[in-house]
Structures are given as C-alpha cells and as structure tokens.
Amino acid sequence: MADTGVASVIGSVGSGSALSVGLAPSTAMAMTYVAMADSIGLAMENAAANQQRGQVIANAALVQVLAMIITKGA
Known part of the structure; x- marks a missing residue:
C-alpha cells in the first residue's frame, strides 16, 4: 500500500510539472x-494629450x- 501512495505522489508531481511546462x-x-x-x-493616451495641447x-x-x-486696424 505504501508503494502505491508514493507512486501516486510522484505521478501527480510529474504531471503538474508537465502541465506547467506545457502552459x-x-x-x-x-x-x-x-x-x-x-x-x-x-x-x-499620449497622442490624445498631444492633440489637445496642439x-x-x-x-x-x-x-x-x-x-x-x-489693434492695427483693418
């Protein structure tokens, strides 16, 4: 029983790292x-601000x- 638990943990860790590598x-x-x-x-945003300043x-x-x-008159 202990061997299957260790294998299960190793398998889940391996699939987790494979998943992160895949993603x-x-x-x-x-x-x-x-x-x-x-x-x-x-x-x-900069373009809009520049247009407003212009x-x-x-x-x-x-x-x-x-x-x-x-002031000069026509």
Missing part, C-alpha cells in the same frame, strides 16, 4: 499581449493674431 508558451504570449496592449494604450496652442495663436488685427 509556459501560452502564458508567455499572454504576458506579451498584455504588455503590448498596455503600451498601445499609453501611446494612444488645439490649445492653435487657439492661443488665433487669439493673438486677431488681437493684432484689432
């Missing part, structure tokens, strides 16, 4: 996809030009 590539790709999604999200600068430039036109 390693898919886990690595999943981590890669998560990192890539995070990077793309940050890039999109719009603010364009509005400020327009205000300055209009102020110059008003």
Whole structure:
C-alpha cells in the first residue's frame, strides 16, 4: 500500500510539472499581449494629450493674431 501512495505522489508531481511546462508558451504570449496592449494604450493616451495641447496652442495663436488685427486696424 505504501508503494502505491508514493507512486501516486510522484505521478501527480510529474504531471503538474508537465502541465506547467506545457502552459509556459501560452502564458508567455499572454504576458506579451498584455504588455503590448498596455503600451498601445499609453501611446494612444499620449497622442490624445498631444492633440489637445496642439488645439490649445492653435487657439492661443488665433487669439493673438486677431488681437493684432484689432489693434492695427483693418
């Protein structure tokens, strides 16, 4: 009876390590996809912030030009 218990434990340990080895590539790709999604999200966030800053600068430039036109007269 003791031999079957030891064999059972060894078998379960062996199948557990085989399972983790079998899942390693898919886990690595999943981590890669998560990192890539995070990077793309940050890039999109930066693009939106840059676009907003550009719009603010364009509005400020327009205000300055209009102020110059008003002060100089048409």
